[in-house]
Amino acid sequence: MDTIEEDKPLLPVPDGSTEKPVIVRPMYQFIMLEIIGILHFGSLMAMFPIQQFYVIDEIAKKYGEDGEKSNVDYCPKGPVFSNSTSNIVQAESANILMYLGFVGTFIAVIPILVFGSLTDRYGRKFPFYLSMVGILLKEIVMTVTVYKGLSLWFLALGEFFLGITGHFGLFLAAMMGMIADITTPGKDRAIKITILEGTLAIAVAFSILGIGFWIKDGNYRHPLIMCIACTVLSLILTLTLLSETAKTNKKKNNRICTKSVMCACFDVYRNGNRNRNKKMLVGQIIFCINVGALLGKSNVVSLFLLHKPLCWSELDVQMFTSFQLLVNWGSILIGIRILHKYLADYTIIIVGTVSAIASSVTLAFSSEDWIVYLCKYFL
Known part of the structure; x- marks a missing residue:
């Protein structure tokens, strides 16, 4: 059987220098990328808790008296009927949020595959415009x-727009492409990417925390207006101050998606020895399973924390999510740097997977706040 060295990259590396000419001022471009990224991801991630708690509140109003949410508490202390109604609210909210999330994430696969190649014709800024219009x-x-009190299923139209324009994946890919254009391979590029990811993680954490304070009394209108303002500002900055980094060739006869493009994608998993191809396939399967679990877990965890036995408030949930994001990002950054000296990549993946399983199982049986913090911050 063919063998492959552990530290040998699975993706083929082209021969010769891979450095790209820097056609804009790197520091100026990098600062603009950070500002636009903060505005874009801050407003995008703020939409998730807004939609999540709006759906829960509207479902609660449907089962309350005179359309008041307060009549159906998340953690009622009254008769069995109240507890039963709370369970119905929880189940119905979970179903709606599940379908809304599915629409956005499933459709997003199409533009990421189709529009990614168009950056060679229209430049790196093209995905920025597309993603910003979608959000x-x-x-x-x-x-x-x-504002109009429309059916909750009308929100699926927004998820469709978000998904068909690439969700956050297309925007993130374009950002990394720009970083690659203005840096040379090696330490400089790694540092720039790390700084950018860290900045975005902090921005998202504080965005989620701020939204938690803003919507704790059921105020959803003003945060939505703020999200629109941030998106419009990021679009203006992209149009006016962000420089293009890739040479465009609009006259080139490139189709949006051809058979050759799709074959090139499959060739990544087909070219090479059997051991490499098997690792690539297994790695892709693991990645898809992990991403699916993470995307579906957010709504479930929020509903679990809101109801018995923990009975957290919306603000508690958002504060917990915000600090968890900061702790997780810091732990990943420091942990991987330390573990890489002693463990192989696949061993680190196994450790991370076991930790995630232990965290989820512990959380499922949590009945006290300290257990939740233990499993989310230390496992």
Whole structure:
């Protein structure tokens, strides 16, 4: 059987120098990328708790008296009927949030595969525009739904717009492409990417925390207006101050998606020896399973924390999520740097997977706050 060395990259590396000419001022471009990234991801991630708690509140109002949410508490202390109604609210909210999340994430696969190759024709900024228009449309749909009191299923239209424009994946890929254009391979590029990811993680954490304070009394309109303002500002900055880093060739006869493009994607898993191909396939399967679990876990965890036996408030959930994001990012950054000196990549993956399983199992049986903090911050 063919063998492959542990430290040998699975993706083929082209011969010769891979350095790209820097056609804009790197520091200026990098600062603009950070500012636009903060605005974009801050407003995008703020939409998730807004939509999540709006759906829960509207479902609660449906089962309350005179359309008041307060009549159906998340953790009622009254008769069995109240507890039963709370369970119905929890189940119905979970179903709606599940379908909304599925629409956005499933559709997002199409533009990421189709539009990614168009950056060679229209430049790196093309995915920025596309992604910003998508989130702006989602914000408008969400705002109209809240102001007009439309059906919760109308929110699926916003998820469709977000998904068909690449969700956050296309925007993130374009950002990394720009970083690659203005840096040379090696330490400088790694540092720039690390700083960018750290900045975005901090921005998202504080965005989630701020939204938690803002929506704790059921105020969804003002945060939505703020999200629209941030998206519009990021779009203006992209149009006016962000420089293009890739040479465009609009006359080149490139189709949006051809058979050769799709074959090139499959060739990544087909070319090479059997051992390499097997590792690539297994790695992709593991990645898809982990991403699916992470995307579906957010709503479930929030509903679990809101109801018995923990009975957290919306603000508690958002504060917990915010600090968890900061702790996890810091732990990953420091932990991987230390573990790489002693463990192989696949061993680190196994450790991370076991830790995630232990955290989820512990959380499922948590009945005290300290157990939740233990399993989320230390496991």
